Amino acid sequence: NAGVTQTPKFRILKIGQSMTLQCTQDMNHNYMYWYRQDPGMGLKLIYYSVGAGITDKGEVPNGYNVSRSTTEDFPLRLELAAPSQTSVYFCASSRDRSDYEQYFGPGTRLTVT
Amino acid sequence: GEDVEQSLFLSVREGDSSVINCTYTDSSSTYLYWYKQEPGAGLQLLTYIFSNMDMKQDQRLTVLLNKKDKHLSLRIADTQTGDSAIYFCAESPMDSSYKLIFGSGTRLLVRP
Numbered sequence: 060n061a062g063v064t065q066t067p068k069f070r071i072l073k074i075g076q077s078m079t080l081q082c083t084q085d086m087n088h089n090y091m092y093w094y095r096q097d098p099g100m101g102l103k104l105i106y107y108s109v110g111a112g113i114t115d116k117g118e119v120p121n122g123y124n125v126s127r128s129t130t131e132d133f134p135l136r137l138e139l140a141a142p143s144q145t146s147v148y149f150c151a152s153s154r155d156r157s158d159y160e161q162y163f164g165p166g167t168r169l170t171v172t
Numbered sequence: 173g174e175d176v177e178q179s180l181f182l183s184v185r186e187g188d189s190s191v192i193n194c195t196y197t198d199s200s201s202t203y204l205y206w207y208k209q210e211p212g213a214g215l216q217l218l219t220y221i222f223s224n225m226d227m228k229q230d231q232r233l234t235v236l237l238n239k240k241d242k243h244l245s246l247r248i249a250d251t252q253t254g255d256s257a258i259y260f261c262a263e264s265p266m267d268s269s270y271k272l273i274f275g276s277g278t279r280l281l282v283r284p
Binding site for chain 1: 176180203205212213214215216217220260262264270271272273274275276277
């Protein structure tokens, strides 16, 4: 199993550009999550999904969109990138609501200039 | 409200014990976790403790939970240079146990 994979690893965007961060998991997990980690801070939940076709907002959803058309994939879309979205983005998954462990991808480092 | 706080930095000598502390505010939390993040990598679950437990031991790791003071600690015995990483405390609220609230992380530096 590859676990949770994310692409790209690094990206530099200009203000106003858009991009999609990809996340795929091969563990057949129902729950998937997107977090951002700002320097010196803990992770903040952006969006999460409890299954294909179902998504919901986390703590910091503004400026982002998600979709979940399959169990495996959970892309995060940034529209009109802003410097405040400079961060490291982590995707994670867990089996279901009773599963105490979340499995994290290696992260995408995004800089918006 | 939900908030998790940790000290930012800890430096220890190889072979010594490390103790990383965390305080949380949500008394309804079901599980409390310790995650480890190595440079350039994602977070990896180290250990967890259920809220009705006081202590959990797993090889070199000991987790202590003081529910009255809402204080969680992680003790690493015989700390090795490979333990150098950022350690995150996290809690999961009872009403949404799959959501994690993270602290800002404690950077552990192990000196040879």
